[in-house]
């Protein structure tokens with residue numbers, strides 16, 4: 001079965017763009033049908049529309065509370081018959097009710113090797129801790145923030161002189177490799193079959 005995917009964003013949408021691209025391939029077990037943004041000025045909305053995808057702003061600030069905001073998103077998701085969600089830089093914490101409704105069918109990407117450095121200011125946290133490797137994680141979303149089952153991770157080196165910006169740029173390259181691969185693996189039900197590890201330049205990618 002081919003999944004109908006929605007991508008939820010808040011900003012520039014570079015991970016969204018790689019998912020849209022990957023899903024154009026016949027081999028990919030899903031199609032991107034909808035992009036929702038919590039911010040009306042998100043650059044990703046324009047990118048998605050240029051790719052011919054329905055892209056809608058559901059600005060959080062125009063709703064009285066989280067319940068109304070999530071109800072609005074649910075309306076769009078239901079109307080587009082979405083059965084799988086990819087969070088890609090979506091800067092809102094979803095309610096346990098919403099998450100439970102999508103549990104097992106919603107992925108997130110986080111720019112660290114979880115369980116290290118959950119939350120915000122991730123690259124600052126990594127540099128302060130003095131780690132030699134950082135990277136990114138794709139995980140299923142559960143009500144606990146950045147703590148759901150890991151689907152895949154990609155590691156990159158932390159180099160002398162790195163700033164949060166230079167490290168973020170290196171990690172983002174890894175994100176763009178990891179997210180489509182991890183989403184495809186999850187959608188095709190292959191998690192846990194035979195772990196895959198690949199090296200691409202200075203990126204080491206591993207899928208559970």
Ligand code: GRF
Pocket residue numbers: 011012013014015016088089090109110111136172175
């Ligand atoms: C990425 O670093 C992702 O890991 C985090 O938010 C950022 C989104 O970047 N959750 P982009 O909008 O996909 O470029």
